[in-house]
Amino acid sequence: MALIFENESTCSICNLILNKSRPYTMFPPFMGNKKDPMFIFSDNGIHNDCLNNHPFGKMALLYREKYHEDIGRLQFKKIEDLKKCIPFGLLTSDLKEDLSKFNFLTLGEDDLKSWKEKDEFVNIVRRFIQEGKWEGLTEFNYLDYLISKVTK
Numbered sequence: 272m273a274l275i276f277e278n279e280s281t282c283s284i285c286n287l288i289l290n291k292s293r294p295y296t297m298f299p300p301f302m303g304n305k306k307d308p309m310f311i312f313s314d315n316g317i318h319n320d321c322l323n324n325h326p327f328g329k330m331a332l333l334y335r336e337k338y339h340e341d342i343g344r345l346q347f348k349k350i351e352d353l354k355k356c357i358p359f360g361l362l363t364s365d366l367k368e369d370l371s372k373f374n375f376l377t378l379g380e381d382d383l384k385s386w387k388e389k390d391e392f393v394n395i396v397r398r399f400i401q402e403g404k405w406e407g408l409t410e411f412n413y414l415d416y417l418i419s420k421v422t423k
């Protein structure tokens with residue numbers, strides 16, 4: 272969950288300080304793409320009324336729920352299995368994007384050899400990057416990382 276310092280951290284929608292005077296909601300880091308409409312919510316605290324008035328507020332709550340379900344599933348795995356596991360997380364909130372069918376997919380490294388959609392996934396990801404639709408927080412590109420994980 273986002274790390275919030277009351278009276279210091281600000282709401283990522285209205286930029287005003289977060290404290291007990293106005294109820295707010297916290298979001299985990301569930302979107303690493305600056306160009307995705309979900310990015311403004313990711314790893315942030317947001318006033319409840321700002322969230323309710325935002326056109327993507329409902330969607331953000333839905334993806335937060337899916338993110339927690341996804342994390343919840345992983346918690347039941349053994350450490351040994353987790354190390355061999357590739358959780359994709361939320362790749363795009365735009366369900367018109369082909370990439371969206373891979374949202375929240377979790378692959379075991381042992382599944383990779385028989386994963387029939389691997390080539391399709393790699394092509395879709397490469398196209399997504401080429402079209403300039405992904406901008407990470409840092410130089411580290413999560414999509415490149417996923418390609419290297421699934422093709423090694």
Ligand SMILES: [Zn+2]
Nearest residue numbers: 282285318321
């Ligand atoms: Zn606000």
